[in-house]
Amino acid sequence: MKKLSDERVLLLNAPYFKKFSRPQRSPAVTKSGTLYYPIWLAHATGVLLQAGVQAELWDAPARGMGFQELLARIVGFAPHLVIMDVVTPSVENDLGVAAAIKERIKTKIFAVGTHPSALPEETLRSTEALDGVCIGEYDYTVLDLARWVAGELALSEIPGIACLEDGQVVRTGPRAPIEDLDQLPFVAPIYRKFLRIKDYFNPNALYPMVTINSGRGCPNGCTFCVYPQTMHGRRYRFRSPENVIEEMEYVITHFPRARSIFFEDDTLPANKDRCIEFCELVQKRGIKIPWTANCRVDVDYETLRAMRQAGCRMVCVGFESGEQSLLDAIHKGTTVEMMHQFAHDARRAGILVHGCFMVGLPGETPETMQKTLDIAIALSPDTAQFYPVMVYPGTEMYEQYMRDGLLTARKYSDWLTSEGLHNCVVRTSEFSGEELVRWCDEARKRFYLRPGYIARKALQMVRHPSEISRTKKAAKTFFRYLFRGSFRGKEADR
Secondary structure, eight states, X not given: OOOGGXXXXXXXXXXXXXXXXXXXXXXXXXXXXXXXXXXXXXXXXXXXXXXXXXXXXXXXXXXXXXXXXXXXXXXXXXXXXXXXXXXXXXXXXXXXXXXXXHHHSOOXXXXXXXXXXXXXXXXXXXXXXXXEEEOSOOHHHHHHHHHHHTTSSOGGGOSSEEEEETTEEEEOOOOOOOSOGGGSOOSHHHHHHHOXXXXXXXXXXXXXXXXXOSEEOOSSOOSSOHHIIIIIOSSOEEOOHHHHHHHHHHHHHHOTTOOEEEEOOSOGGGSHHHHXXXXXXXXXXXXXXXXXXXXXXXXXXXXXHHHHHTTEEEEEEEEEOSOHHHHHXXXXXXXXXXXXXXXXXXXXXXXXXXEEEEEOOTTOOHHHHHHHHHHHHHHOOSEEEEEEOOOOTTSHHHHHHHHTTOBOOSSGGGGBOTTSOBOOOBOXXXXXXXXXXXXXXXXXXHHHTOHHHHHHHHHHHHXXXXXXXXXXXHHHHHHHHHHHOSEETTEEXX
């Protein structure tokens, strides 16, 4: 009789473009060289290993593993179950990889991630290679699938999946979100077992860095953000401060080369009391590693000061637009006045800011775009990115652009250029996608080529030599695109 411990499960970040950053909110090869850890696959891998399953995590884009190498290795491992992360820009490639695996070995394959969660029926009908898809959070869904393969469960008993049966899509009941996140194994030991820290990079964190999360979900209603709407929900669930700090201590002990931690929560300070409690405990326990977190402009000075005292070096902030009516239209829940106050408070607290600014929102005009550039320069964050809004299936904004005829993509691969970079897939009533990208190219130059900005960055590296490695690594690819622009032929990259 088969046992759960006999089962081999492969969790796969499939081959595509080299350094294709599939796990990030907007998947692509990036101009800054950013490459995200496969954090959600790592969580599921930890759950499987904890249960005694023979699980392995393969990150092909990070390792430079090509299609043929994958097929050769998978024949050797011969997994009984393959779990593949599938996202919108790479879905056609990913399903092709699934089909090739099925041709080589006898196995079961399930797709996980944002795209199959948003479009389970379409994903299943696109290929005969999939045995099903997981919808939403899949940590324990994957464990149940391993039990199914071992003969311990029927598919109908597993919540959170969809399968094809006799040509009909059958969905089981929804899987409830994990309330006690402390029960999940740490991802850091999974990284140590299967990944190489040197392969991963985020320009907003000191390099090398390790990514973990302290919570899931976001309580805010932004219409464009994909993870809260397809995976983790619009409610912030968080680990206990003690549990997070234990993982930070593991990183410090077992990754001696790590110079920082990146918290991948949608917005870490969403719960002020919990954030301050966490920061106070970090200091009490003597944790000294710098860290970066995602943040909103509604965070007050008291919280920012506590974060800085606990080692927060930088926050990544979605300012989005300098026009209030556009912020209201995307349900951002912030104001232009809050942006100025936040920038002042962050500077006063000693925290660097990476600012995100988007154009191409419904109702965008030349005047609103100029306001966005003006506020970016006035706020003067440490770094900034400008991009046409990216819309993905499963989000309210995707439905809006589809409904209004503003989505220009004809197939999912159109979300990327031929180089794997972001491609503009929207237009507005006044601007084509090409015009939006050209504006972003010009805004980027206007922001980064200011003499005062260049002098400030040079002084920063003199005063803080720790900033040199991450700045050089990001600049290596970024400046090539800054001066080249975003078009080759008629393609737009970000």
